Amino acid sequence: MVMIVSSLRGKLLLGDFSEGTSHMPELPEVETMVRGLRPALGGMTLREVEVLDEFLLVGHTAREFERLSQGAKVDRVDRRGKWVVIALGDRRGLIVIQPRMTGGFWLVPPDRPEHIRLILRTDGPRESIWFCDNRRLGKIAWYPSPEEAEEAFARSHGPDALEISRQELSARLERTSRGIKPTLMDQKVLAGIGNIYADEILFRSRIHPSRPASKLSNAEIDRLHAAIPAVLAEAIAAEGSSFDAGYRTVLGLEGGFLAGNAMYGRGGQPCPNCGDPIEKTKIAGLSGRPTHFCARCQPLNPPRRTNKR
Ligand SMILES: [Zn+2]
Structure with a gap:
């Protein structure tokens, strides 16, 4: 106990x-993550995207995911249910991250670096943004358009x-x-x-x-x-x-x-x-x-x- x-x-x-x-997390936790990520990611360029654990990726290999998102500018960071949606500019698509049970974002170096699954490196003052997930139940996906992301969301929500x-x-x-x-x-x-x-x-x-x-x-x-x-x-x-x-x-x-x-x-x-x-x-x-x-x-x-x- x-x-x-x-x-x-x-x-x-x-x-x-x-x-x-x-x-966990529920809506308020994901909304808190999104509000925390917004100033660190909004308007920044994803200088480097590094997938450390391909197991969490849906639909693409690590190399594909990195190629699709690397170099893109982040337009906005939003929440959809318990999804974190990172919309990329210039029609570069959307990164969708579902923290599920034990996923979370860090703007400060994570206390358990062995649980890092994805690193977004930007040209902004918060250079590195880490996504950690202890139990590896989270999901990381890339969608080509908001419509396709919305369709995927509507299928299960x-x-x-x-x-x-x-x-x-x-x-x-x-x-x-x-x-x-x-x-x-x-x-x-x-x-x-x-x-x-x-x-x-x-x-x-x-x-x-x-x-x-x-x-x-x-x-x-x-x-x-x-x-x-x-x-x-x-x-x-x-x-x-x-x-x-x-x-x-x-x-x-x-x-x-x-x-x-x-x-x-x-x-x-x-x-x-x-x-x-x-x-x-x-x-x-x-x-x-x-x-x-x-x-x-x-x-x-x-x-x-x-x-x-
Ligand atoms: Zn009572």
Whole structure:
């Protein structure tokens, strides 16, 4: 069991993050990476591109990938779901990097150089940008055009969690009788939410994680649709969540979200709303990852009055 002590505004908080390390980073972590990469890469020329681990490459060999991207100027750095998209100028295409579970970018020399998989060397002040991936589950790809990258994204992803409309969310939830938590985490339903933020979003929405997605009331969908961007924005402001050796910002710092969050990693602690102990449990459809919720604030059978559509 790993106990992590985080300090925020002088307050010491304890959390148990011994399980559920999969499916990191989520949308806020990738958005934080993109914001960190932008000033270092935007407008710079990729003087040299070096693939150290061909295993992560999709569709091209290391030499092809290097030839396709080397010498190109970076137009913009964007996020698409949990993808980092580096758009190259002069129709040189796009580099797409999926950090998946343990991938991350470093603007400072990485603390574990043996995990470096790709190096981008620019003509800018941050000369080297390293992409590291401990478990080698990340993906690195090159697409000739935004349309082709978008097509590849759309094959496996729903709308971005920060952009989905209330109507679209409602329509997508109606199509499945699975529990709401695994549904929120299904990237084909909406892109960007994983285990940590699903727990926070459902607590904020006062919805039990096992409620069938198709049975939510209009009021519940309203609360859910409001909670998704609110929780994600707070997490982006805190630069994401770090609970083990995994996710760090591009400067090698820990994200601060879990120092002040409500649910994730807080089994047995008092619910910040009602004071009852937070339950840590496992629910169907989540392959062993833990779920945290408050049985009083998120009842499995809410009063009928609030459950009408
Ligand atoms: Zn509660």
